[in-house]
Amino acid sequence: MISNKLVVIAAFNLPFEAHIAKVQLEAADIPSFIADEHMGGLQYYANAIGGVRLLVPRNAMRAAHEALANDFQQYLEELPDPVHCRQCGSENTAPDTQNKFPALITLLLLGVPLLFPKVGMSCEDCQHFESN
Ligand SMILES: [Zn+2]
Known part of the structure; x- marks a missing residue:
């Protein structure tokens, strides 16, 4: 028997991070649930309970890991050239x-x-x- 019990796939400090990951999973047709979202607004408590947790059914765990590993790097623009200091020329x-x-x-x-x-x-x- 395959267990569809929910498992924690990731934990985030802020609710919006969990929502971004949830959208990534939805795009891959993987059902997911956010737990402790409202505690996430209270930073101290969120850290104490392990952050805002994203859960998926156990049988979707592998697919969820793969979906979250896709970091959408290809959609980002390349970093601009570093700005040089006019006084000392440093790139820092x-x-x-x-x-x-x-x-x-x-x-x-x-x-x-x-x-x-x-x-x-x-x-x-x-x-x-x-x-x-
Ligand atoms: Zn400088």
Whole structure:
């Protein structure tokens, strides 16, 4: 006798991650169920109970593993060229936002945004910031 008991196929920290995986399984005609979804919003509890769990019937486990292993890499665009720091030439740069906290404080205290966050790029090596 084949058991159709539900088994945990994956666990996620956030409910939307479980939903993305569920859609992947649906595309492969594999029934799946999300458990503990509403606990997932409460990060501490979600981690304590093993996250948001995705379940499938035991007899679909192998097919589900294969469906989830497909990471849809072919649909992604290639990564853009790294942004070089204008000050030191390093490729070790990352998107950054400055003045977030002071802008939030002035907005909360005064009710008007006197400062605005600056969106740009920071160099990890020389700390140079350049706004967009
Ligand atoms: Zn630099």
